[in-house]
Amino acid sequence: MGKSEHTFALNDAVGTPEDVLAPIRAFAPIGLDPCSHPNSIVGARVSVLLPAYGIGNHELGAERIIEGDGLAMHWGGHGLVYVNPPYSRLATDPWVAKARLEADEAILLLPVRTAGAWWQDEVTKCQAITFIRGRVTHTGSEHGAPFHQALVYCGPRVSAWMPHAERLGWTVLAEWRGV
Numbered sequence: 001m002g003k004s005e006h007t008f009a010l011n012d013a014v015g016t017p018e019d020v021l022a023p024i025r026a027f028a029p030i031g032l033d034p035c036s037h038p039n040s041i042v043g044a045r046v047s048v049l050l051p052a053y054g055i056g057n058h059e060l061g062a063e064r065i066i067e068g069d070g071l072a073m074h075w076g077g078h079g080l081v082y083v084n085p086p087y088s089r090l091a092t093d094p095w096v097a098k099a100r101l102e103a104d105e106a107i108l109l110l111p112v113r114t115a116g117a118w119w120q121d122e123v124t125k126c127q128a129i130t131f132i133r134g135r136v137t138h139t140g141s142e143h144g145a146p147f148h149q150a151l152v153y154c155g156p157r158v159s160a161w162m163p164h165a166e167r168l169g170w171t172v173l174a175e176w177r178g179v
Contacts, residue, residue, distance in 0.1 A: 150169075
């Protein structure tokens with residue numbers, strides 16, 4: 001991880017910007033955000049905050065805020081799960097695996113690490129990968145992320161997701177990869 005990537009990884013309070021969230025919200029309401037933070041603008045029905053943040057009076061736009069570990073809870077029954085995993089944790093594969101195995105459907109915002117074992121073992125098993133054009137400037141950050149990112153879709157409605165995904169970049173579908 002380069003120096004600028006390391007600096008970005010130290011701040012889990014950088015959030016998904018509106019230009020990335022808008023196509024997701026146009027696709028479906030976000031039912032669960034399992035790794036939220038106090039400055040999040042995701043607006044899921046249920047947001048999970050790490051205990052370090054405390055419940056407090058956060059303006060998350062969520063109907064319900066839970067304190068805990070989003071990886072420890074069950075993701076089924078929430079509809080669309082949106083995951084922008086904490087970048088301070090080096091392993092993103094548990095988030096992708098959980099999305100694939102438990103969520104009704106999920107969209108994850110991930111760093112593009114195509115050579116990584118976690119990418120090849122987990123991400124490539126999802127139904128669609130949208131490589132976002134340009135660098136994402138996260139909320140809470142003055143500059144674009146120091147790495148490229150992708151939205152990864154796991155679920156049964158990939159054809160409904162496609163028109164929304166294409167607004168953000170180039171999308172590869174599972175059937176094109178022989179999955």
